[in-house]
Amino acid sequence: MGIWQAYRMAVKSIFSNKVRSFLTMLGVIIGVAAVITAVAFAQGSTKQITDRISQLGTELIQVNIFGRNTNRDLTWETLNEFALENADVIAAMAPQVTGNMTVKAGRNSLSTTIRGTTFDYSVINSQSVSEGRYILDIDSDLRQKVAVIGSRIKNKLFENEDPIGKTIKMGEQIFTVVGVLEELEDGAENTKDDQVIIPVSTAQRITRNSAIRNYAFLATSPKNVNEAMDRISEFLTGIYGNENMFRVMNSAQMLDTLNSVTETMMTVLGGIAAISLLVGGIGIMNIMLVSVTERTREIGIRKAVGAKRRNILTQFLIEALLITGLGGAFGLIIGCIAIWGIGKAGLVPAVYSPLWMALSFGISLLVGVIFGMFPASKASKLDPIMALRHE
Amino acid sequence: MIKTEALSKHYHIGDTIVKALDNVTLHIPAHSFVSIVGPSGSGKSTLMNLLGCLDTPTSGRYLLDGMEVSTMNDNRLAEIRNRKIGFVFQGFNLVSKLTALENVELPLIYSGASKKERRILAAEALEKVGLTDRSSHLPSELSGGQQQRVAIARALVTRPPIILADEPTGNLDSHSGRDILKLFQKLHELGNTIVLITHNEYIAGQAERIIRILDGQIVEDVEVG
Numbered sequence: 001m002g003i004w005q006a007y008r009m010a011v012k013s014i015f016s017n018k019v020r021s022f023l024t025m026l027g028v029i030i031g032v033a034a035v036i037t038a039v040a041f042a043q044g045s046t047k048q049i050t051d052r053i054s055q056l057g058t059e060l061i062q063v064n065i066f067g068r069n070t071n072r073d074l075t076w077e078t079l080n081e082f083a084l085e086n087a088d089v090i091a092a093m094a095p096q097v098t099g100n101m102t103v104k105a106g107r108n109s110l111s112t113t114i115r116g117t118t119f120d121y122s123v124i125n126s127q128s129v130s131e132g133r134y135i136l137d138i139d140s141d142l143r144q145k146v147a148v149i150g151s152r153i154k155n156k157l158f159e160n161e162d163p164i165g166k167t168i169k170m171g172e173q174i175f176t177v178v179g180v181l182e183e184l185e186d187g188a189e190n191t192k193d194d195q196v197i198i199p200v201s202t203a204q205r206i207t208r209n210s211a212i213r214n215y216a217f218l219a220t221s222p223k224n225v226n227e228a229m230d231r232i233s234e235f236l237t238g239i240y241g242n243e244n245m246f247r248v249m250n251s252a253q254m255l256d257t258l259n260s261v262t263e264t265m266m267t268v269l270g271g272i273a274a275i276s277l278l279v280g281g282i283g284i285m286n287i288m289l290v291s292v293t294e295r296t297r298e299i300g301i302r303k304a305v306g307a308k309r310r311n312i313l314t315q316f317l318i319e320a321l322l323i324t325g326l327g328g329a330f331g332l333i334i335g336c337i338a339i340w341g342i343g344k345a346g347l348v349p350a351v352y353s354p355l356w357m358a359l360s361f362g363i364s365l366l367v368g369v370i371f372g373m374f375p376a377s378k379a380s381k382l383d384p385i386m387a388l389r390h391e
Numbered sequence: 392m393i394k395t396e397a398l399s400k401h402y403h404i405g406d407t408i409v410k411a412l413d414n415v416t417l418h419i420p421a422h423s424f425v426s427i428v429g430p431s432g433s434g435k436s437t438l439m440n441l442l443g444c445l446d447t448p449t450s451g452r453y454l455l456d457g458m459e460v461s462t463m464n465d466n467r468l469a470e471i472r473n474r475k476i477g478f479v480f481q482g483f484n485l486v487s488k489l490t491a492l493e494n495v496e497l498p499l500i501y502s503g504a505s506k507k508e509r510r511i512l513a514a515e516a517l518e519k520v521g522l523t524d525r526s527s528h529l530p531s532e533l534s535g536g537q538q539q540r541v542a543i544a545r546a547l548v549t550r551p552p553i554i555l556a557d558e559p560t561g562n563l564d565s566h567s568g569r570d571i572l573k574l575f576q577k578l579h580e581l582g583n584t585i586v587l588i589t590h591n592e593y594i595a596g597q598a599e600r601i602i603r604i605l606d607g608q609i610v611e612d613v614e615v616g
Contacts, residue, residue, distance in 0.1 A: 016488050055594055301484045304445065305545065306473020306501040308466045384445050388484060 010319040012104035027280025032331025044348030061217040094121035113344035116203020132179030151183035225242035230293040281371035288375035300387025320372020394577040396450035426595035434607035443474030477546025481558035516544035
């Protein structure tokens, strides 16, 4: 008896009990679909963030302050002076205060990101305006209520009107629109086109957030990045007394951090996958054991007419393999549909990982072998006399 | 064809030894039609299991077609059953999910015949038992007599030297039972060796030789006119 014959018998047996076979497969289907969808989600969001970070450029240095940052300790003006003193390695410095607020103009309103900063932010992020002007340092000095809006804000609040000189309301404050940012991402939600830029001093006031915890620096060239970071660290250590109160990072380090986060995420996913496939495997073993008991007489007949242990073992093992294989294949199809859906919905880009697909399919086959072995071996060891007497 | 020498099978039940079969020496030549008769508990089922190579004896020798089978392992016994013995059971023992033709093909699957060969041989066997027109029916769609004829076709399909029938008419009405017995007579005339195990005197009387068994021993062995 060849493998092909065993395969045909297995197909027959699986299809003669469609509902049960499907329910048995369900564990594997869900397991495989969950794994590849979760992996695609993780890889997709990583790709998205990686792309963003690499767009920032290698000269960018981000500084985060964790310490009690009262204006007594550190003001952006102090850091600005420091940047000017170190102009050989630092090309620009911009503070950032961000928050989410509802912006209104007339009867239109929407929620968006408010970013309080200075003119240098446009230099660091290569931002330019398509209409009007950018925030100037004098706006910050005088706490002017002026705003530069992204194209999404313009489209939603002003539709076809020219927004320059018009007013928008954020909280209780009224701002004059002085510029519109150049459109970069089709005016989509949660992109660079979906933000309002205001002077940092004004932002500190309206967000009631006097502490600035975020600064962006631009090194004069990629080779000066490390020198600039060292000097920034030294300066901040001088102010705070130790290095735990702040973090100085550039995009390369951010990518490193991101990769380690992704790795952790993958490990967790792998664990969840292993558990779900284990549970699926136990389900398969359970049903196979029931099936062996139900088919005891059939096994007895087969043995009486000349089936060897090996023949019975192969038959049941192939059946288990076919169940997990089919389950794995269905799981892949459902997973791919889910990934496509996630990509289509614009949550994260759709990433199809052939490696993980092959891996999860392979593991589902392995589960079939491991959990099918015990029932199959039990079937093959049945005594034909007892099996024939079985009712 | 079948030769046993002091064939015994003992079972341990607690501390006592039950001698299900005790020193049975038997010779059944080829082309004979033999009945083994005895009441239930006489040891005839044990003898049938041993003759059918489903079980191995505690002691003694069993030569089947010139081969010593009493010391063979599971795999070899499966092979012997496949090639040398055709079983017909009281309860038919057909696989319910398989059609009549597929049931008849079953022994050929394990003897390694090709699909084409299997189809031809199985169709031939079904023709011998007169069920060609029922070949694609499932056992549940057949009458008891028809099911037993499918089982006989399955026993014939590998052309084994011996057909072992265990109460083949036990689950049938008297009319179907007579048909099955006629079929055995016909197979015997065609040259098959048939061993029929029964507790029914009338059925036993259809054979040309009757072996009576009681308490695990042969008590009578007579040729019938």
